[in-house]
Amino acid sequence: MYNPFSVEGRIAIVTGGLGQIGTQISTTLAQAGAKVAIYSRRPFSAEQIAEKFPGLEDNIKVYEASVTDKDALEAATDQLIKDWGVPDILVNNAGIDSKPDGDADQNAPFEVYPKKYWDDIIETNLTGVMLTSQVVGSKMAEAGKGSIINIGSMYGMVSPNQALYAYREERDGKPFIKAISYAASKSGLINMTRYLATYWAKKGVRVNLVTYGGVKTGSFDKEFIDAFLERVPMGRQADIGEFSPIIHFLGSEASSYMTGANLVLDGGFTSW
Template sequence: MQENGGGLREMFSLEGRVAVVTGGTGVLGGAVAAGLARAGARVGVLGRRRERAERAAHRLAAEGAGALALQADVLDEEQLRRAREEVLERWGRVDILINAAGGNVPGAVLEAGEDVFQGLGIEGFREVLDLNLFGTVLPSLVFGEAMAAGGRAEGCVVNFSSMAAIRPLSRVAGYSAAKAAVENFTRWFAVELARRYGPGIRVNAVAPGFFLGEQNRDLLVDGDGNLTARGRAVIEHTPMGRFGKPEELAGAVVWLCGPGASFVTGAVVPVDGGFSAFGGV
């Protein structure tokens, strides 16, 4: 009995692994970073603002984790390479990359009732596409190269997709298009790395449902915490009848990064309370 239990624990253990979490200063990225640390990984928290990355790393260290603050913009390849060198200098390897950086921008959101031909600005569309798609591709290339180096060819990349990739959501055309592209890149990169470097490097994605974060809170709840009209529509189309908790996303990511998912690559796992399964009737 103890032997079986030990084997089960090992399937979800990340002991000895080194992870980098882009967007690790945000609500969901921070929860994932904490989940990886609790599973035994040493975690580099990467964000654009050093002070926020340092605060997030300090919280992990206070729980006994090995943690490192990394300052980089996910759209700046030179900064990403410097961050990679910091990780390699500290821990000598990169095993896990979580691409949690992303989100929407105000210029890419149609106001309620706004005409698409008047309100959908191409600059906002381009900005959100850059942030989500290229902000996933660039870190994947930079940190993935470290996974493939030295003949080891071992590691795991987990990208962040969205419900908007599965079913385009009203008012957020740019974000929907960007996340759909992230899913396509996830599958392409998974196939490319497996065929070129063998089965040791896996690439997957999670598609979060609706979690309250910094960017979407005002769209989903008002100042008193009551649901907005959009928030009510989301809950009505979520069979579990609630928003997700950040730690619920972390569990799926830990599984994808561990030995228990060793034959999983090119997959997109919804963590959405049933939103993507529900047809509305």
């Protein structure tokens, strides 16, 4: 029986597929029968794959390729095509943000925000998506098929609410400003998605964006969580497993007439 939601036998690439959200995406697709190629900045052995993805070793391979290195992306993609074939799905998941407890300059006021941190985040979150889409998407277009799924953030749609972070200055005695670079990079993905969706529409390649809201990770201060949940209509953060099903949907034929869309999963945060 035909199942439009099936990704059985499809070949998927997940960048940053060893991170917290990336692992969940990779696992969900592999459990659904897809062959998953994870592009990682660091090498990852077969033994490590077996430990991290028990029972899914036959459906998951890791290729060493940074999203900011076009030569490495091309080499990994050429090898993937030799191993499994032309990919059907690309999930541009790799991304970085400033670290709340890292170098204070990462969260400095805009007036003195260092260009170094702007460059680092834009290079990975925006340029990295462009390069990966360029390398992989061109192979998809040649084959006349493919679904590219970009991973966005609610801070690509609305500005970070600096009031959520005010407690840090009160607690630590120094300014703490959620940096501009992450918001700018995720905002840029909205129109990059539209651009590529229209550019490749007649080549059979669909390009969509998934915008995520806050997810439970256990790494946020209680003060932040309390303030954040007051601004979420659903009154809770997402469980990490709530994000992957939409990736499954966009990688399947169930979304075959959808391109250039932004699917928002934020508990209603951007609705207020």
